[in-house]
Amino acid sequence: MLSVETFETIEEAAGAVGERSRFMAGGTLLMVAVNYGNQGFDRIVRTSDRRLGEISNAGDRVHIGAGVTMAKVAASRDLAFLAPAARSVGGPAIRNRATVGGNLFAPHPYGDFATALLALDATVHWADGREEPIETVLQNRGQSIGLAAAVSVPRPQADEFRFLKVARVKPKGASVMALAAWLPKSAGRLENTRIAFGAMGATAARVKACEAALNGTNLDERGIEPALQAATEGLSPQDDALASGWYRREVAPIHLKRLLIPERRL
Amino acid sequence: MTTIEFRKDLFADERVDDLKQIGKPTVRQDILGHVTGRSPYYDDHLFDGLLHMRCVRSPHHHARIRSIDTSAAERMPGVRRIVMPSDVPHNINTLLSLINFGRDDEPLLSHTKVSYRGEPVCAVIADTERQARAAIAAVRVDWEVLPHVLDVEEALEPDAPVVNEEYPNNTFDYHERYDHQKLRFGDIGAGFAQADRVIEGRYQMSPIEQAPLETCGAIAAPETNDRFVCYTSTQALFFSLGTTAKLLDIASSRLHFVGGTVGGGFGGKVDSIVEPMATLGAVLTGRPVKFMWDRPEEMQVGAPRGGERWYIKDGVMNDGRIVARSFTGFFDCGAYTRLSSYAIIKATGHLPGPYTIPNVASNVYCVYTNRTPATAMRGFGITGVDFAIESHMDKVAEAVGMDPVELRILNAYRDGDMKAHRRLAKNTALIECCQVAADKAGWRIGPQFAAASSLSDGGGDRALIGETVTDQEGRIGERRQRRIPFAPSERGTGRIAAGTAGEAVSAARPQRDDMQPEPERIGHKVSAADPERPAQPAAPPAPAAPPPQAPQPAQATPPPVYEPQAPAEPPAPQSPPPAQPEPYRPSEPFQRGVKRPGASRFISGTRRR
């Protein structure tokens, strides 16, 4: 028998999540489990906490409540740099419901938005006050207990941040892969580059060899060549109904090149 | 907006042109219901106290069932009934038994073993869908996993596991004689010898799921007068009714089936599985029961268009004329026959494509593998082989250095040509299609090809039937010893004289005299092309177009063309395909009529009043 419990605050909800229970945000994934009779849980925990739906500026960072939907991100002026990533998730009805917090925990091939957050070095703010870099949250998400209350991201300079999703069905479709790059420059050369791939492994992941190869270069064909060679180092893409791991690995450098040096549309 | 262009200049004198509807926009008669959401799909019928049925399915491709433990499930909240294979009154069927084709080979719920992933072994009926799902999860099945085979050619290896005990050679039995369907026309051996070059190719099509937006399902409920009403998504209402009557051993007069509004079918809603399940549920519980596939079930156990593999070998002259064509085809029918056996008859009827080729042979195999059983999909039996043929035409064009459109026009059949089925081609239009398509695409073709016409240069020599070489290779059970090749023999052991259209054929006889079809109601007309043929009523649906029969001694004159074999036989089909003397008879005649409960007497033929 299933029960649904709704709490006023995220802290209370966090306290209520335990054995055989799941936290429901937008429910785009969790409701599927409910509809299909998943026997792994019999309590659904929700919260009506309004703080979860807020977007706010704090210094040079933007705080995004974990319950903010993709539609809201796409419409937010403060988050214009994340709009392409938000708009890449599902169709319009999914985006009206899918949340930022849920995207952190969405299984392969989902997690496009988390890929963007990873490239931006987002910080996850847990309900209990802890803060943790998104990278370790993603790495440990199998074990991670607790609820995310918000994420915060630095505001990149114009054109420093790029996102690309490769899908077979357009305009909507799950990822063959998602790519995000944060490309800050210092004196005309790349510095502190962050490259993240989604749908190229169990969770979104950075490719550090690729980042290292980009640092200090210009964004030109010759400069990025070593980075393209290292594009998938350390990634272990899976086979699924959309593409084989082999295919993903083969085409990743091509898409990375398109991200780094956008082709001019004829 | 999409526009249709009518090319009334083509075949103008073959057409009456006083049509009132065609060519004019018309409002669909059902569209008001669609846009208001009022079209009544099966699931739109509300019943108080509706129960929900779900199946326990095999996680394995092939496994023996050692035991099923439903004790925990029985005690779960909301569970009304566990349905076991022993609850199915007549738990064995083949879909085409309704037209006397093939042997019963598939249970509704499997009791001994499962032969594909997702095969159902028992079901739970509960108050809510969620309770049914919870109970399903509590059923314990002790499986003994067996080796499986998923590839058609591997399934024909001598040591391949037996998928379907009814067909232990992993092939359907055609005409109680061969492990494949044969087509023989002319002498391919001589054709290949005469050809300047021989071009071979291998083509393959994966299974394709119809994926209708509405999943398959049915709701059945007790009705007045001890009847059961069943609302269903079926595309084949009377097929589903007859199948339900047979499996449940219930008179079809007690079944009230309502269909007609289908949320997309494309062929995938003919298999008549959800109807007997829902009706069985209603019989066992006395309550309305819904059996609906969810989306993963639709994808996993909903029968797809089966995979196919084709080998084509062409003998081609340097000028592009194709003088011989041989086919070896494998249909992956999955674990049970369903409709694949019949799809092969249709595929064979389509060979060698819309081309006039004097020597043609084919062997097509309906192969059992541990995959989801295959069924119909639009273009039934044709899509895969057409893909193979047209891909091969491109390959031939490239090999002989010819334009692919010109190659098609050169080899296209024309009015009056003899087809490999020994029927004269009429109303052919491939040449004109090629010309118009080339024109639309801005594709240049040579003047003599642009001037070609389906109406001219056909017939004459092209209407002749050459001496046909026959063979008896591939008798049932022979292949498992691996002694004979799959491809049609190029040598043969028998001959049918040139100019002979073949032998008389009759399909299975209707078992009731009053089921003789009435040609005037069916709408067949007598072809003017065969003046010697008397106007005869067509045979009832003739599933089997049996192969030319060869075992006559070489000197024996073939029997007269198109003559019924015995006075007692039903009249020969109007345009008989190549023949076999013995009509197909099921080993155990399946009786129609009220004598045998469960068999509908309304199923085959039209009843004379």
Place this chain on the structure above:
Amino acid sequence: MEKTALNFTLNGAETGVFVDAGANLLDVLRRGVGDQTPKYGCGQGSCGACSVLIDGELHLSCLTLAETVAGKSVETTAGLAGGPELHALQKAFIDGFAAQCGYCTPGMLMAARALLDSNPNPSRDDVAEAISGNICRCTGYEPIIDAILAAASGSGRRFG
């Protein structure tokens, strides 16, 4: 099984129904309230046949926990026509042959309605994007997009 009372507005009318814990809105609309216009195609958010508007926003009713619409306004295709007069979208779908089996149609209409409510003059790309969560297996998307554009521009052609 324990049921909770749920009150909401359905196509402008106040509605009350008892629901099971965990029930989705699609089930509650179809079996609880008897509005059969949203359809089940997948129960997993991928087909769009169950699309409805909640407080004017497009949502998939199969992914909506029924109790979350308490006090809200739900709109379905059953409420699209204004009395006997069909909505412009319905007329355009009829005229443009934008349905075959009709199973996707109620969902398509809701997605289209959500678009036109917020953007009365959409481009072809806007329309494609707006119905990108709705699958149609029969008709092909072109006539559907044409019909939505025709409804937007009021240029539906009528057959006599």
